[in-house]
Amino acid sequence: MTPLVIGILFTILLFVLIGFRVPVAVSMLVAAIGGILVIQGWRAAAFQLGAVPFASTAYALSVVPLFVLMGAFAARTGLARELYDAANAMTGHRRGGLAMGTVAGCAGFSTICGSSLATAATMGGVSLKEMTRYGYDNRLSSGAVAAGGTIGILIPPSVSLVIYAILTEQSVGALFAAGLLPGILLTALFMVTIWVWARLRPSTAPRSDRLPWRQRLQALAGIWAVLLLVLLVIGGIYTGFFTPTESAGIGAFGTFLIGLARRRFTAKILIECLLEASVTTAMIFLIIFGSSLFSTFLTVTGITQALSALTSQSGLAPITILLLMLLVLMVLGCFMDSLGIVLLTVPVFFPVLMTLDFGMGAVETGIWFGILLVMTVEMGLITPPVGMNVFIVRGVAPDIPIGRIYAGVLPFLIAFLAAIALILLLPEIALWLPGRLG
């Protein structure tokens, strides 16, 4: 058997293991050890495996636990309430306005939280009751929360973008800058979706009370703490004043101080935040271990080179190949966790993609693909059968049947696809800001 055939067989084994509920990280490690063992023998497999824990916990990755911790703190500061109130003060009196406020609130919360699941859970806890109180159809309310949560990963900080940046040796700052406009685009498209929904079925999206401007401005002033933090963290990275790790540290520390000043943190809550962030980090790193050995395995088997050769011989246009990759990501997104997909597919897709000519530089291609990849994978959070954000909403509001949440999410999925298509057609949406910031 050639290394390539062995590589393909062990990749199939990987998916079989994942299907049989073996943790994704363990599946990757098993497939990679097995593959390297068969091709290069026991000593090589042990040698590569032994290098994994040390090599995969290098300094650059210390940004991950800090951003995760920032999100854990943010969820408990009560800032979600202010963000939702501020957004509602502006939109609430319109038809569908409370749902629009939810989406805008999610976008606001995304600036202090790098996780989609945390965004959906936190914003859902604040906004679902409010929408129910005003008689919103629960498909619209739950759909808006589940979809709104996905903005969390695009608007910086974003844990997935950090990991993509480290895997592909791109600048975290550039990727964060690249995610901002697509995040705003996605927010806008979600709002348009709600507007259309409210037009077609006015009774499902009633108006709430119109606030006088004085009160609106007061509500807006309530989010100063968030603005300050965003300015520090994201501004610090963009300007290069802080390294990503330092920005993440400042973000976590700043969110901690805000929670403390607002008297939201008891010793128990603090321990809860730290423990939750530690476990999430451990989970992420075990997948990074798996992914790092799996990359080595791909190199040893020559799968990546074979795929590159195949794509160049196939005569397919680069954009067709990119679309095929996004299709694979979309299918994986229906079943797998998003970070797992990023860590599993980037070692295969990225080198192949770098050999293709999209009429832009290598750095731009890498950034553009990063945004498309993260968006496509995140869409999986709201697609059946395994839509994690849908499950999260169900957890917050157990009385809404899962089928109704999926029905509510459907129009937002169309908006999501439209956003991805726009960024495919107009890469400048992602590339303009990083280009400006140099």
Add this chain to the structure above:
Amino acid sequence: MLAAAERATAWTTRAMALVGAVALALLMVLVTVIDVVLRQAGLAIPGAFELVTLGMRVLVALAMPYAFWTGGHVAVELFTDRLPDRLRAAIIALGLVLAGLVMALLVWASWGRAANALRRGDITVDLGMPEIVFWIPLLAGAALCVPVVALMAVRQGGIALGMLAPKPGRTA
């Protein structure tokens, strides 16, 4: 007997994860206060880089057994969810055995590297710390995953063989 072992494991893994959580808190303070603030004040302390890396390794390694124990590791449950309880438990048990083997291999293979660093007396560049210090948490955390996962496999195996009742809510 199994229940007692499970209680002890729950306690131990949580205690270790709490130490990891303390490391995370220190990491946050270290990065912001020592690294950023002192650097701005022109009082940069050499070795912050190494301490951050060490803190992260302690955190990741010590929280790992707890992540296994609480079912924190990402797995695809869709295809096994509709299976009968005992068959599902058997599949989960096999997966756990595999996880235990992989973690044991990982510890064994890394130990080879760590032992080399120890034998050579490698030290870090900035602080002159023995490099083995960086290996110890990683090895300890990964090593503890093995008995934790084994215990989980025993429970699932017991369910698969019909010797234990399926416990709802616990996933692998």
